[in-house]
Amino acid sequence: MEGGGNNLKMKQEKIREGSFHVIHKVPSGDSPYVRAKHVQLVEKDPEAAIVLFWKAINAGDRVDSALKDMAVVMKQQDRTEEAIEAVKSFRDRCSKQAQESLDNVLIDLYKKCGKVDEQIALLKQKLRMIYQGEAFNGKATKTARSHGKKFQVSIKQETSRILGNLGWAYMQQTNYIAAEVVYRKAQIIDPDANKACNLGLCLMKQARYDEARPVLEDILQRRLAGSDDCKSRNRAEELLHELESQHPSFFSSSSSVFNIEEVFIEELDQLMKEWARYRSKRLPIFEEISQFRDQMAC
Template identity: 70%
Template sequence: MEAEKRRGGGEKEDMSHVIHKVPAGDSPYGRAKHLQLVEKDPEMAIVWFWKAINAGDRVDSALKDMAVVMKQQDRAEEAVEAIKSFRHLCSKQAQVSLDNLLIDLYKKCGRMEEQIELLKQKLGMIILGEAFNGKTTKTARSHGKKFQISIQQETSRILGNLGWAYMQQNNYDAAEVVYRKAQMIEPDANKACNLGLCLIKKGRFDEARAVLEEVLHRRYPSSDDGKIISRAEQLVREIELQPAVSPLEVGLSIKEEIMERLDLVMNEWAPFRSKRLPIFEEISTWRDHIAC
């Protein structure tokens, strides 16, 4: 009878491995995942993730999982230091996902300068062709699922994150340039709303309204998202409450402003120009279209 109970318990435990995708066995990493997913004890899970890292047990996964749990426990600063201290123990393949984690953690901590620098590094890798190994697509992973992402999608995503980071610094000039670049590569309703907000902050209400109207008229694939439409409507209402601003009060003409800021951004990327991928040559041609 006792043997049957033990066998039954073992079967139940095995099922928990299947249901929660917890590694079988009593390794430190397996124990950490069991504490995280089955027992729902994040604090003890972190302890066992540390043990897994120190024991060299699936270090790539242990460090990433521990950082995620720390972030969920509002211990983002600790997670940043953990990644910086132990990423040298991880494989080359794990470095990209560790960078992605750091970007989220910097955002959580409000460390915008570090987030911006890391985002620029990632853009530099794309420009040099290192991020995609010379290919136009690569396999990415999100929430345990694999999918294909194109170089245009990844570049637009990173530019979107960079634009948002600049907005948190109230650097709306830089944010505008970055969002315009992102929209040129892969138009997106959410980024259009952010661009509209940048223009509102700069007092360029007519331009902002035109950008937001594009969202409201469903000109983007993601325009069907109710939250995005609501946000665009709210921003338009915000414009309607603003006092009229004479174009002379704005300062430089729109073309001059864009040209100046675009020059600054392109100059930052000057070392990479000889090796840029075709998509970035398109960015240069955008400047010529504006000048016409």
Template identity: 70%
Template structure:
């Protein structure tokens, strides 16, 4: 099948359609078809295919389909849909329903397996949510989300985006501190690359020639029902009978603090 995808992706898509219609390994057929469609710049078709046929897939496949949909929404510029799905995934984490109730899950990348924790998944989703708010120019909302993500699992890329949010709001001293953390190499990991540092340096140069302004707007566009439940994962995750995570810290005090 991999050879068919590489040589004739259109034929591969027809084969995937046939498998789906014949109820033959629908989980893999739908996901693989959507990936090929995305590669062929047919992301909107892939979105409709997932929406139309995901009910035929197993419960275990739904989470990976959601992740694929988020990527497709991003490619299509469907920001509102992306935000809503990201919030839905955060609700699942809050209710203890993510990872099928387990503390970690096994993921694959480039043929290798690795473990992802609830903590890492929460930070990843918040990072994506912050990016989506930035696409709407809602930098105050993005700031709140990025700060929360950094409290959970800090990295250079999110710090750089946080700095940009602060620049856009005219809070240049705060932005400078966030960006200098990036340029001084205070983070490690995948987001600590040369391109991230270059972006931070560019923003710092912009700050030097930009007049300072200020705004007290914090978290605009972020519904209280969601943001009050995006709590900080601090300890090992242990599901309770209620399924709610016992280790979340309320965000309200944090929001009051940064609003001052």
């Protein structure tokens, strides 16, 4: 009976231990990476967690996850520059499968510390990988995770997402013509309300109010994915209100807003030349960008 009682206690202890790991989303075991996650999520000591993530990387323990998790914690601690250097320095220790997600981590870090040029360069690189058929490790879809839930992402959705980020980066440079071109391409591939708001804003920044109005009205008339989101609808209403009042802040004295960005056009031309030999794998977006560019240049 005593032996049976001990076995029961051991089983109950294992169940409690398993429940603990599930509740706190902490992996089981006693490796450096597991200790780092425990300190991060249970003890909530980010600085100590960063030290332990370093130890996990140096020990070769779940390096893919350790590097990404450490960069995220560093970003939360306003150690963004250090996180960027860490990812660049140690990503060669990570698997091939982890490289795309590390690029996403870098893009977030560049955005956090205002490195717009670096962000644009990396986004273009990701588009190049899609164009050449190298994204998603050659697969048509990939599994992504958000708020603890897994879901499938298609190449089409990923292309639109990257273009949306690229458009926003150009907007930070007040390069509204470049942003407009990119947002229009993103909307052709996978239209949604958030990018429509940004496209409308790009047009308004160029004082092209008649073109901006139907773009924003499509959101309020629920013609786009995400139009039921209160944030998108409220933003569209605010922009329409600004449009109707033709607020002077939407007029800019900067010639870069109104002139075709020759550098951007040259970059697109160069990318087209680089990608020409991959024409069989080429997504329609790359043909459409070229056509749209020619129309704008006329």
